[in-house]
Amino acid sequence: MTAALTTAQLTQEHRPTLDQALEAIRTRAYWSPHPEHPKAYGGESEGGRRSLSVAEGQAAFEALRGKRFELDQPGTDGWAGSEVSPFGAEMGMEYPHPDIEVLLPAMRAGMPAWRDAGPETRALVCLEILARIGARSHEFAQAVMHTSGQAYMMAFQAGGPHAQDHGLEAVAYAFAEQTRTPGAADWSKPQGKRDPLRLRKTFTAVPRGIALLIGCNTFPTWNGYPGLFASLATGNPVLVKPHPQAVLPLALTVQVAREVLKEAGFSPDLVALAAERPDEGIAKVLAVRPEIRVIDYTGSTAFGDWLETHARQAQVFTEKAGVNTVVIDSTDDYRGMLANLAFSLSLYSGQMCTTPQNLLIPRDGITTDAGPKTYDEVVADLAAAVDGLLGDDARAAALLGAIVGPRVQERLEAAPGLGAVALASRSVAHPEFPDATVRTPLMVKADGARKFWEGADADAPYLSECFGPVSFAVAVDSTEDAVALLRRTTRDKGAMTVGAYTTSPEAERLIEEACLEECAQLSLNLTGGVYVNQTAAFSDFHGSGGNPSANATLCDGAFVAGRFRMIEVRRPAE
Amino acid sequence: MTAALTTAQLTQEHRPTLDQALEAIRTRAYWSPHPEHPKAYGGESEGGRRSLSVAEGQAAFEALRGKRFELDQPGTDGWAGSEVSPFGAEMGMEYPHPDIEVLLPAMRAGMPAWRDAGPETRALVCLEILARIGARSHEFAQAVMHTSGQAYMMAFQAGGPHAQDHGLEAVAYAFAEQTRTPGAADWSKPQGKRDPLRLRKTFTAVPRGIALLIGCNTFPTWNGYPGLFASLATGNPVLVKPHPQAVLPLALTVQVAREVLKEAGFSPDLVALAAERPDEGIAKVLAVRPEIRVIDYTGSTAFGDWLETHARQAQVFTEKAGVNTVVIDSTDDYRGMLANLAFSLSLYSGQMCTTPQNLLIPRDGITTDAGPKTYDEVVADLAAAVDGLLGDDARAAALLGAIVGPRVQERLEAAPGLGAVALASRSVAHPEFPDATVRTPLMVKADGARKFWEGADADAPYLSECFGPVSFAVAVDSTEDAVALLRRTTRDKGAMTVGAYTTSPEAERLIEEACLEECAQLSLNLTGGVYVNQTAAFSDFHGSGGNPSANATLCDGAFVAGRFRMIEVRRPAE
Numbered sequence A, B: 001m002t003a004a005l006t007t008a009q010l011t012q013e014h015r016p017t018l019d020q021a022l023e024a025i026r027t028r029a030y031w032s033p034h035p036e037h038p039k040a041y042g043g044e045s046e047g048g049r050r051s052l053s054v055a056e057g058q059a060a061f062e063a064l065r066g067k068r069f070e071l072d073q074p075g076t077d078g079w080a081g082s083e084v085s086p087f088g089a090e091m092g093m094e095y096p097h098p099d100i101e102v103l104l105p106a107m108r109a110g111m112p113a114w115r116d117a118g119p120e121t122r123a124l125v126c127l128e129i130l131a132r133i134g135a136r137s138h139e140f141a142q143a144v145m146h147t148s149g150q151a152y153m154m155a156f157q158a159g160g161p162h163a164q165d166h167g168l169e170a171v172a173y174a175f176a177e178q179t180r181t182p183g184a185a186d187w188s189k190p191q192g193k194r195d196p197l198r199l200r201k202t203f204t205a206v207p208r209g210i211a212l213l214i215g216c217n218t219f220p221t222w223n224g225y226p227g228l229f230a231s232l233a234t235g236n237p238v239l240v241k242p243h244p245q246a247v248l249p250l251a252l253t254v255q256v257a258r259e260v261l262k263e264a265g266f267s268p269d270l271v272a273l274a275a276e277r278p279d280e281g282i283a284k285v286l287a288v289r290p291e292i293r294v295i296d297y298t299g300s301t302a303f304g305d306w307l308e309t310h311a312r313q314a315q316v317f318t319e320k321a322g323v324n325t326v327v328i329d330s331t332d333d334y335r336g337m338l339a340n341l342a343f344s345l346s347l348y349s350g351q352m353c354t355t356p357q358n359l360l361i362p363r364d365g366i367t368t369d370a371g372p373k374t375y376d377e378v379v380a381d382l383a384a385a386v387d388g389l390l391g392d393d394a395r396a397a398a399l400l401g402a403i404v405g406p407r408v409q410e411r412l413e414a415a416p417g418l419g420a421v422a423l424a425s426r427s428v429a430h431p432e433f434p435d436a437t438v439r440t441p442l443m444v445k446a447d448g449a450r451k452f453w454e455g456a457d458a459d460a461p462y463l464s465e466c467f468g469p470v471s472f473a474v475a476v477d478s479t480e481d482a483v484a485l486l487r488r489t490t491r492d493k494g495a496m497t498v499g500a501y502t503t504s505p506e507a508e509r510l511i512e513e514a515c516l517e518e519c520a521q522l523s524l525n526l527t528g529g530v531y532v533n534q535t536a537a538f539s540d541f542h543g544s545g546g547n548p549s550a551n552a553t554l555c556d557g558a559f560v561a562g563r564f565r566m567i568e569v570r571r572p573a574e
Helices: A007-027 A054-064 A100-109 A111-135 A137-148 A152-159 A161-179 A225-233 A248-263 A282-287 A301-310 A334-350 A375-389 A393-400 A406-418 A479-493 A505-518 A557-561 B007-027 B054-064 B100-109 B111-135 B137-148 B152-179 B225-233 B248-263 B282-287 B301-310 B334-350 B375-389 B393-400 B406-418 B479-493 B505-518 B557-561
Strands: A076-080 A095-098 A184-191 A194-207 A210-214 A238-241 A271-273 A292-298 A315-319 A325-328 A358-362 A421-423 A442-447 A470-476 A498-501 A522-524 A564-572 B076-080 B095-098 B184-191 B194-207 B210-214 B238-241 B271-273 B292-298 B315-319 B325-328 B358-362 B421-423 B442-447 B470-476 B498-501 B522-524 B564-572
Touching: A007 A111, A007 A161, A054 A137, A095 A100, A095 A271, A100 A111, A100 A210, A100 A238, A100 A271, A111 A137, A111 A161, A111 A194, A111 A225, A111 A248, A111 B505, A137 A152, A137 A161, A137 A248, A152 A161, A161 A225, A161 A557, A161 A564, A194 B505, A210 A225, A210 A282, A225 A238, A225 A248, A225 A292, A225 A557, A238 A248, A238 A282, A248 A271, A282 A292, A282 A301, A292 A301, A301 A315, A325 A479, A334 A375, A334 A393, A334 A470, A334 A498, A358 A375, A358 A479, A375 A393, A375 A421, A375 A442, A375 A470, A406 A442, A406 A470, A470 A479, A479 A505, A498 A505, A505 A522, A505 B111, A505 B194, A505 B564, A557 B557, A564 B505, B007 B111, B007 B152, B054 B137, B095 B100, B095 B271, B100 B111, B100 B210, B100 B238, B100 B271, B111 B137, B111 B152, B111 B194, B111 B225, B111 B248, B137 B152, B137 B248, B152 B225, B152 B557, B152 B564, B210 B225, B210 B282, B225 B238, B225 B248, B225 B292, B225 B557, B238 B248, B238 B282, B248 B271, B282 B292, B282 B301, B292 B301, B301 B315, B325 B479, B334 B375, B334 B393, B334 B470, B334 B498, B358 B375, B358 B479, B375 B393, B375 B421, B375 B442, B375 B470, B406 B442, B406 B470, B470 B479, B479 B505, B498 B505, B505 B522
Parallel strands: A210 A238, A210 A292, A238 A271, A292 A315, A325 A358, A325 A498, A358 A470, A442 A470, A498 A522, A522 B564, A564 B522, B210 B238, B210 B292, B238 B271, B292 B315, B325 B358, B325 B498, B358 B470, B442 B470, B498 B522
Antiparallel strands: A076 A095, A184 A194, A194 A564, A421 A442, B076 B095, B184 B194, B194 B564, B421 B442
16 A cells, blocks of 8 residues: 655655746746656656656556556446547547536535645645656557557657646646735734724635536647646646547546545545547536536637537636648748748648648748749748658658548548649558558648638638648738738637748738737747747747637636635634 | 826836735735825825815816816717716716727727836836826715715725725736736757757737726726726726716726826827716627727626626626625624624615625524623614614714615615514715715514525525615524525625624634635624725735626736736747
């Protein structure tokens, strides 16, 4: 039997990390306590924590396949599981299916003690959960890979240390927010010659109620951890409803959280899993339950809008679809620009909410350090850069990963109907998983004359999100038009990211002003090893929460402040 | 012509105050820069600012009566005004009625420069606005008195320095929230033996859009300033839509804000007034305009719920109706308790969102320092305490103020139909304003047996808000039942305040736990000069935002964090 976790142990191990995280969100300099190099794992760390090596992670994953995933949750009325790896293999796990009439009250029962533990203990318990997840990063990598279709390296980094960074960032924000009000205060109001009025006031951060995390297929941990840890750290139990095709990474997370909560003396039912049967639509049922007071969601705009409209009893945080734009005005590093964009378009087959979709290029061409380039030349050179990057099948597969599901594949196959194909998509044979669907990105040429996108009834294909490895090389009449089109799609459809390449101070000013006014995060002139589709915890904001692609950013004060309330009790001072 | 305000002047005068406010919201100790003694005003302060005396304030108010209130706003298509003082006199002011198709674009035009000014300059400009309002506190007192019906002293204190405190508190929270992210950061990510990845990141707090303040009749400045200043300090223009019967206090506010903004070099149109014609219902039109992105509202639950449901394009902050409870279990200061409650029930004729309504008293009586008291004795003694407090007409009028409007009077007149009257309401002759409707509070006895309030179809009159000078002395079967009833009304109808009197640690624990779980602010054993219906800026939270009476508290991080977004621009480091 594992020894119980004491507050002293937790403080000694995790308080310094919490303090560093608090400092990092203040300075927004680079920081991470979670190594992203795969070889940093395996064996024992300085602190004495054992972590799994690549091979151990794979063995742990294999041991889970084809079995029931036991969580010992109250209110289990059967088992559900239908995951199929995008790399071809059946997963075969079954997960507890909840009887919510039993599970929700059990989750609520743990709330008072968790509330009374206070912000610091809650943060430290969350950090212990993250540390144990971190030690199993290679096991999580397998789980993320075989549910999302991400290639191993990306599944490991984005699904492991980067997701843990984002969880920790949310814990830091939650701790800072809850502790900006002191636990108690003595209030003494002067009354001239009379005695002052004196009160003793206590302030307690109280949870809203049960939080519901609705997970997504492509980034179950990266997109799930901010909401999960923000809610838990602010005192709310968390019910995790994973995407039916991406259960394992979050089931493992729930398992670790329950284990740590129990060892720390709290109810393990503060975190529970709600797996669903095919086509059950359990999220819609859970989302409007009165016990559910916080919802975090990543997915389609349609369901995100439904949640915002109907789950009025809850604080709803959504990340939805958007149309990400890159404005190409000019550059002093043409090769660097092409290489950077080729990588951004290829990474995980463009199945990221942050992947560029619309590349806006002046019809008359651009100026570059390699001389003037026509629109056609830019498009051809970018296509060639993608082809070059993905010329070798093994390397291509390691970058592209697998197509996550049939809908993305259908969109990709329909894309040639949207315009002239500037870059065709080809199938890549995966060296290890022959059944995986691996496809290179496709680029379509499109006319960006104003008549195609101005006005309420404009219906150019690039005005909507086409999620997956499809991008549009849009020939615009000028950089001013590019900025106007950027404004239009950002205002109407939202954007998680905007990129731009320019050497012109005037164009830069125009683009920056558009992003400030339309609330979009901007990356300028990226030509090296940072890509527009990547955001770093503690420093970057993922989305802005100010355009239709998301109503929240990961992570800021607004993301945590509404998850709890501060309750005051005032008494005459003794 | 007034000299332009420079940043240096603003910094010298107001930065120390801002710093003290930031410290106060951290410690929550007593603090206020706005004197609440009427005699502190008149003549010149140490800083050289002239303030109006009582007589000067009255003269300034009289000079406004019967005239057009010029604001020099763009888009004025006529004049509107229908205020009648609850103290009897016609006001006769007319205010600009907006052509919103002209006014809204003019307000938006001022946004970029106001955004670019940054959080500190915005805060300092807000503090200058508050300081000029403060110097005219006696003029505002007249305006608040003759619109709300508050007696002069309360109109002066609550409508003047206390409202200014709450505005300043919101500015402090807004400043703190916007500056927790630095303006810029250098990010350098190690890459082993290769050069680090380096980015320069800038972060700009950007406004949501135009904020709409929907004012209330009873506390136009106190309830209006938090939202107004929180929105303005976070970069949003603010359109002020006052209650048609309480325009003047907010029109004066808009006038001062426009004057200061202009002197500081910004567009005066960042703050504008939207007066309406009788029964025009302009709030409903404005609330769903796409330009409106933030709404602050105080008023009925029906319209508050309508706003939350329909104004989906905006961040909506509402304070609505509630049922405030006092649990009377036992006391060691019976006379102090009676005096304190009598004052709370009488102040401003109970027309406060924080006035107690349900007094829950065990049917079998309570223990006190004056011996055991039966339910009937407690009720009779409390009635006598109110009678004693209000025995003298002049003193009564100074405490009660006037009934704000016919609806409150109708409810008061209907109240004897709700149960046996334990304390009858009487008319008080106002020594100065013979036409004022001044009424003492009424208390009805009610049966608090569980059968009257348990179950979904229970309809005891005390289960709903009866806004105005009506309270219920509810005979409950036990303190446990009192707590259960408190939970029921708080959960279903909300509560801005909860009070309790007890000497029993067990009862105290029960009550406190109920307030923590139902998210209500609790005042325990108040027997002196602090009253359950009063909250002090910088220290107390007004409402919790966690029960149906309000979706926000005044003031915390959540109240300001959603009013702006943080936009990042990242570039390769040079």
